[in-house]
Amino acid sequence: MKLICKNCEMEISNVLTELRDLSLLNEEIGEDHTPLDYIPQGYFLIVGEGDDVDEKGTIIINMKDLINSKHHRDGNRLNGCCGLDGLDGLDGMNRVCLNGHEIGTENSDCWMPHYITINRNTVNFV
Ligand SMILES: [Zn+2]
Numbered sequence: 001m002k003l004i005c006k007n008c009e010m011e012i013s014n015v016l017t018e019l020r021d022l023s024l025l026n027e028e029i030g031e032d033h034t035p036l037d038y039i040p041q042g043y044f045l046i047v048g049e050g051d052d053v054d055e056k057g058t059i060i061i062n063m064k065d066l067i068n069s070k071h072h073r074d075g076n077r078l079n080g081c082c083g084l085d086g087l088d089g090l091d092g093m094n095r096v097c098l099n100g101h102e103i104g105t106e107n108s109d110c111w112m113p114h115y116i117t118i119n120r121n122t123v124n125f126v
Pocket of ligand 1: 005006007008009010097098099100101
């Protein structure tokens with residue numbers, strides 16, 4: 001399946017498979033602060049209630065699987081040290097589709113595993 005923007009139906013992800021083996025998730029960062037991917041490429045994960053990544057129904061994907069997307073034009077949302085820390089709730093979503101619709105948040109700062117969280121209210125599965 002793929003994710004599309006709910007507003008303009010633009011594809012915003014590569015073809016993805018739901019991740020069943022949660023042991024593939026990576027909570028670590030590299031020894032020299034080399035950022036690692038939180039979730040392997042080609043997979044998505046729906047975060048359920050009780051997990052610590054924000055609200056129920058957030059979709060997590062690999063950064064390399066996000067397509068037709070750009071950063072939010074509001075620079076206040078693009079906070080971070082080396083990358084983007086994606087601490088939304090504070091800053092709001094920092095990723096939009098090419099037509100400017102908010103779709104999710106890039107989490108790519110140097111001290112965290114890297115991933116994209118997609119807000120389930122802004123996309124559809126196809
Ligand atoms: Zn859109």
